[in-house]
Amino acid sequence: MDDFLPWVFIIGASAAVVAGLISLWLSLSLALSDEVAGSARAQLDTDARRALLTEKEALLQEIRDVAFEHDAGKLSDADFEELNTKLRAQARHILHELDAGAESFRDEAEALIAERLSNEA
Secondary structure (H helix, E strand, C coil): CCCHHHHHHHHHHHHHHHHHHHHHHHHHHHHHCCCCCHHHHHHHHHHHHHHHHHHHHHHHHHHHHHHHHHHCCCCCHHHHHHHHHHHHHHHHHHHHHHHHHHHHHHHHHHHHHHHHHHHHC
């Protein structure tokens, strides 16, 4: 039994090293390649889009808050105009990014629709 126990640890450690190397190889090959797997690309697009949507909602709420503060008389007209212009510019930038990100989804959807229509005809 004493001779068997070191071999169990050696085999277990070897399996862990091989699994780690395989995982590292797959990670590096994905990170260094120009191509991203379809599901990974979709996840990246979804996460980035979700972050942009969250940022958009935060900016819209901030615009409403600034307008409320101005209406309540807590912000001067000059401060309101400055903040409002800055926040709206940031919101426009986010909206442009959302529109640009949706273009790939539109192209993919149009291709699927065209394919479906050609199959039905």
